[in-house]
Amino acid sequence: MDRAGTQMGDPGRDSGRNTAAALRERGIKTLFFCTAATAVIVVAFILLFLLADALPIFTLVGLPDFLLGQTWAPSAAEPLYGIFPLIVGTLLVTFGAMVFAVPLSIGTAVYIAELASPRVKSILKPAIELLAGIPSVVFGFFGLIVLTDFIRVVFDLPTGETWLAASVLLGIMALPTIISVSEDAITAIPREYREGSLAIGATRWQTISRVIVPAALSGIAAAIILGIGRAVGETMAVMMVAGNAAIIPDPIWNILSPVRTLTGTLGIEMGEVAVGSDHYSALFGVAVVLLVITLIINLSAVAILRHIHEGSSARPGRKPLLPAQLKEPVSRSLKYGLIGVVIIFLFAALPVHLAVGILLIGVAGYFGRDRISRFHIEKASFGLIIISALTVLIILVIILADIVINGLPALSWEFLTQPPTDLGRGGGIYPAIIGTLYLVAGAIAIALPLGVGAAIYLVEYTREGRITKLIRTGVDLLNGTPSIVFGLFGFAFIVIYLNVGISMLAGQVTLALMVMPTIIRTTEESLKSIPASLREGSLALGATKWQTISRVVLPPAVPGIVTGSILSIGRAAGETAPIMFTAVVFSQRFLPDSVFDPVMALPYHLFILATNVPGASASKYGTALVLLILVVGLYSAAIWVRTHFQNKIRG
Amino acid sequence: MSSDVIIATHDLNLWYNSTHALQSVSMQVKKNNVTALIGPSGCGKSTLLRCFNRLNDLIDHVRVTGEITLDSENIHRPGTDVVSLRKRVGMVFQKPNPFPKSIYENVAYGPRVHGVRDTKELDRIVEESLRHAALWDEVKDRLSDSALSLSGGQQQRLCIARTLAVGPEVILMDEPCSALDPIATAKIENLIDLLKKEYTVIIVTHNMQQAARVSDYTGFMYLGKLIECGKTSQIFEHPNEELTENYITGRFG
Ligand SMILES: Nc1ncnc2c1ncn2[C@@H]1O[C@H](COP(=O)(O)OP(=O)(O)OP(=O)(O)O)[C@@H](O)[C@H]1O
Ligand SMILES: [Mg+2]
Numbered sequence: 001m002d003r004a005g006t007q008m009g010d011p012g013r014d015s016g017r018n019t020a021a022a023l024r025e026r027g028i029k030t031l032f033f034c035t036a037a038t039a040v041i042v043v044a045f046i047l048l049f050l051l052a053d054a055l056p057i058f059t060l061v062g063l064p065d066f067l068l069g070q071t072w073a074p075s076a077a078e079p080l081y082g083i084f085p086l087i088v089g090t091l092l093v094t095f096g097a098m099v100f101a102v103p104l105s106i107g108t109a110v111y112i113a114e115l116a117s118p119r120v121k122s123i124l125k126p127a128i129e130l131l132a133g134i135p136s137v138v139f140g141f142f143g144l145i146v147l148t149d150f151i152r153v154v155f156d157l158p159t160g161e162t163w164l165a166a167s168v169l170l171g172i173m174a175l176p177t178i179i180s181v182s183e184d185a186i187t188a189i190p191r192e193y194r195e196g197s198l199a200i201g202a203t204r205w206q207t208i209s210r211v212i213v214p215a216a217l218s219g220i221a222a223a224i225i226l227g228i229g230r231a232v233g234e235t236m237a238v239m240m241v242a243g244n245a246a247i248i249p250d251p252i253w254n255i256l257s258p259v260r261t262l263t264g265t266l267g268i269e270m271g272e273v274a275v276g277s278d279h280y281s282a283l284f285g286v287a288v289v290l291l292v293i294t295l296i297i298n299l300s301a302v303a304i305l306r307h308i309h310e311g312s313s314a315r316p317g318r319k320p321l322l323p324a325q326l327k328e329p330v331s332r333s334l335k336y337g338l339i340g341v342v343i344i345f346l347f348a349a350l351p352v353h354l355a356v357g358i359l360l361i362g363v364a365g366y367f368g369r370d371r372i373s374r375f376h377i378e379k380a381s382f383g384l385i386i387i388s389a390l391t392v393l394i395i396l397v398i399i400l401a402d403i404v405i406n407g408l409p410a411l412s413w414e415f416l417t418q419p420p421t422d423l424g425r426g427g428g429i430y431p432a433i434i435g436t437l438y439l440v441a442g443a444i445a446i447a448l449p450l451g452v453g454a455a456i457y458l459v460e461y462t463r464e465g466r467i468t469k470l471i472r473t474g475v476d477l478l479n480g481t482p483s484i485v486f487g488l489f490g491f492a493f494i495v496i497y498l499n500v501g502i503s504m505l506a507g508q509v510t511l512a513l514m515v516m517p518t519i520i521r522t523t524e525e526s527l528k529s530i531p532a533s534l535r536e537g538s539l540a541l542g543a544t545k546w547q548t549i550s551r552v553v554l555p556p557a558v559p560g561i562v563t564g565s566i567l568s569i570g571r572a573a574g575e576t577a578p579i580m581f582t583a584v585v586f587s588q589r590f591l592p593d594s595v596f597d598p599v600m601a602l603p604y605h606l607f608i609l610a611t612n613v614p615g616a617s618a619s620k621y622g623t624a625l626v627l628l629i630l631v632v633g634l635y636s637a638a639i640w641v642r643t644h645f646q647n648k649i650r651g
Numbered sequence: 652m653s654s655d656v657i658i659a660t661h662d663l664n665l666w667y668n669s670t671h672a673l674q675s676v677s678m679q680v681k682k683n684n685v686t687a688l689i690g691p692s693g694c695g696k697s698t699l700l701r702c703f704n705r706l707n708d709l710i711d712h713v714r715v716t717g718e719i720t721l722d723s724e725n726i727h728r729p730g731t732d733v734v735s736l737r738k739r740v741g742m743v744f745q746k747p748n749p750f751p752k753s754i755y756e757n758v759a760y761g762p763r764v765h766g767v768r769d770t771k772e773l774d775r776i777v778e779e780s781l782r783h784a785a786l787w788d789e790v791k792d793r794l795s796d797s798a799l800s801l802s803g804g805q806q807q808r809l810c811i812a813r814t815l816a817v818g819p820e821v822i823l824m825d826e827p828c829s830a831l832d833p834i835a836t837a838k839i840e841n842l843i844d845l846l847k848k849e850y851t852v853i854i855v856t857h858n859m860q861q862a863a864r865v866s867d868y869t870g871f872m873y874l875g876k877l878i879e880c881g882k883t884s885q886i887f888e889h890p891n892e893e894l895t896e897n898y899i900t901g902r903f904g
Contacts, residue, residue: 198706199737
């Protein structure tokens, strides 16, 4: 108030101050622009460095032979660099994961959105978010110890490390993504459709299956594509259970064969390769292929989601995704294709008489459907839907129970405060805990200002135009980049090119780049949810743009930003692939002296214990539990902040 | 009860949580007539209408007492099949709500969910319903276009056709014209006039002239109560209650 008084009383000083203020405003805007540009620059750098390092192998082998070569034998006397088996492995594993995850996810999403009572919903939704929070190395650990053993016993195999194991595990990991995005899509269907259908005398199941799910179909498709992206880009879990033989399964549907994926190859070989060798270059070639695949997948999901978002008002004349004439044949061929695939898998995975039995029931159900009353069909469908939701819940409980029950005995004061001895079999994990905290703190210190700045620029300072489009695409690309690719980039750029060496700093920067998109996204969302009238109110009082942003817009957006940051911290704490080649050592007695020293980290420690140190069962489970508590604790905090402040805002 | 009464309520009460939205409503709806429900905003017209096809069942924390009969059958009787009740009592909503499917599929949806598979039969029902809803000539060449590409008035007539396609006995309409311009409104009003030959129509409207134009009977509601119900000419010319007269003449408050 009294500032307004002085301004009015002293016009001379006022105008001087206005130019200074204008300068400051411009400076602030430039600063935010720079943060926003980081995303694009980073993407450009990643592409540049990967391509530069991959170029030698492309020229040496030739792109066709590299992509279609049948043998991957980089360490042979006469090395061969054909990545075709790796591409096939990636596709097969992803495909299997979807066969497992898609029905379960859609069933669960429909259950949550349409059938569950508010109470059940309030249990299921956090449970699924929890599943999303479990670090991939913990999944891998669980898969290695429990799942592969289960498969080995059930199918009477020498080892359970198979395509099947990898697909089931990846399927589980993709569940939360597919469920939550599909659920959003289903919930967004206007209530009028539901009422319109019920008012005609359709049953609830008919309404769900013929009106609601078809209307939500593009959202569900996007959910599945995002799930595919997640599965294709996953490294640690897959590498720990897939068996990693670079062969194409014979016959192609033999799900009990080991396979090796693109990501797995990077994870296994990158640590041991000589910098600058042909093999080194070939690994970067693999990373480029991986990146291209995931980029295509993620950008198409983003495009579909944007299309839905923009078309949500259902304006007439909006272009449909598929032309009307194509819809029918496309959906029909999809349907029959899917049925065929399911049948093949049934026979591959189950004993023959069981598979035939299931098939017969299916056929009988199909032809008998007119005889069965629609109320029985409704009962049966709801039964299946409830079973899928229960299955998801049970999977979560099994994983948590296994780790908590086996991990608790290992926890002790000594375990938390002592350095490891005897290759991690004895002693504790103190340096790993501290190392993870250091890494995460550094990553967030870098990513938070950059991410928030970029979001402020995108929401507050620009109209939608070419520049925002470019920046958004950059953010989307970063978001879809597999974490192992960040790891390779961090190694090539920070460790080697900038000559920083394997160090905490390199790990922090790499993690920061990885979590930046999350922070940008969540900050953008919360800024956008602040009504324009607040801004106008402030501007109409004569406040400058920056005053308006800093005093009116940012404060109510803080909970959203905090949520995003905590989620990012959780993600950074649990990731292994980005730090594996940039920051960590397996065992060291002391804490790092500076950011240029390497550190120990919990996820990497767990990975090495699980895969390379026999007989460290107690410390493995102990480490897994500590990591789980840390990450899940952070996720719970994020969920709490979100719901707490949501309730507050709603009053 | 005379045989030309199709729907009757007796001492009907409805609560949303603790809001007493319908208070002891007793009314009779005559077959093959148009009955209008009028009254100020929030008086419970939509609530009453949605009782007739039990659409209020979808809302949590709704409690109903009293009796509603359809052809002398209590629709709250345990074991009532809500789905076939809704087949007999169709509804057109305030905002046109076509499904995001083609025009054809919108109309065919109802027969399909009730078990019609034969394509020829479906074609016949679709054409007949669209003709009935006075929409056929406007859309016959673009049946596979998205229903969302129609204008608001056309969408509303499509929703009427969709309702007709399942062959209901009663059609409930909740302010069906409030989102439409005068021309589209006139089309729907003409349509309502034609529909009463075969169907019973109950329409909620805020527009007094519309009630006077289209309806044979009118019920006036106020604060959850049915104040009076009778022949439209009587309600508009010689209302029994002062409240009704004040509302109709615009002297309200
Ligand atoms: N889902 C609901 N939950 C709680 N209260 C409701 C709900 N729907 C309606 N009500 C309340 O019941 C009363 C009657 O509402 P109703 O929608 O039937 O009025 P109306 O006569 O149709 O009004 P309008 O002319 O504005 O459409 C109102 O006081 C309203 O607030
Ligand atoms: Mg109403």
